[in-house]
């Protein structure tokens with residue numbers, strides 16, 4: 001893969017990212033490249049700076065230093081919505097789905113298609129939304145019995161699936177997941193792993209933050225390790241063990 005990467009352009013490149021909170025430097029001069037179809041795990045102990053790092057890439061925080069490039073062009077983002085507009089879809093633990101709305105509406109949130117009524121009045125085209133939602137869920141082999149149920153009545157795994165369906169439907173260029181399996185049972189964790197592999201198969205790179213070694217080794221091609229705000233490791237998953245990772249995370253190497 002590394003030989004291949006040498007000739008390919010990264011989808012995402014970040015250089016020298018810095019984020020401070022008062023006197024604390026939460027992310028200290030971190031650079032990374034993410035290539036097409038790559039699954040990169042972001043590992044590190046609590047407080048290592050993982051979430052802060054991805055929040056800069058997803059438009060939540062403005063970096064105090066450094067640059068972010070998407071497909072070779074430098075980008076700056078004033079909000080998560082702007083990041084989504086550029087094709088960076090982030091799936092947080094709380095998922096940012098609207099609890100009271102159904103899966104269909106959540107897939108289209110903020111980008112609802114409209115049709116004209118009597119050629120004049122604009123109206124949200126619910127029929128189109130439902131048909132398109134069914135198509136994308138089918139393509140991902142996701143079974144949700146009743147798409148019209150509010151999201152809050154769905155299981156954790158189904159919610160992840162809806163969030164991933166949204167990313168796929170809108171042709172995300174990069175998907176970021178922050179601890180996606182933290183609240184899930186084992187069968188649902190497996191489904192999330194499958195969905196990550198589906199994104200990969202469609203050449204969409206995924207950055208996945210996880211504490212869970214099983215998650216990491218089930219899906220990651222590469223692992224970036226953070227400790228106290230710094231990047232302390234960038235290794236191929238096939239070349240390290242759980243113990244190696246833990247040593248890097250705690251600084252015992």
Ligand SMILES: Nc1ncnc2c1ncn2[C@@H]1O[C@H](COP(=O)(O)OP(=O)(O)O)[C@@H](O)[C@H]1O
Nearest residue numbers: 021024026044045046047048049050051052053
């Ligand atoms: N909004 C914030 N305000 C102040 N300190 C923060 C904020 N967010 C994170 N931190 C601090 O920055 C450091 C990194 O946090 P975080 O990025 O959440 O780590 P991780 O996701 O790896 O657990 C921690 O020391 C944390 O307490």
Ligand SMILES: [Mg+2]
Nearest residue numbers: 050051052178
């Ligand atoms: Mg975190």
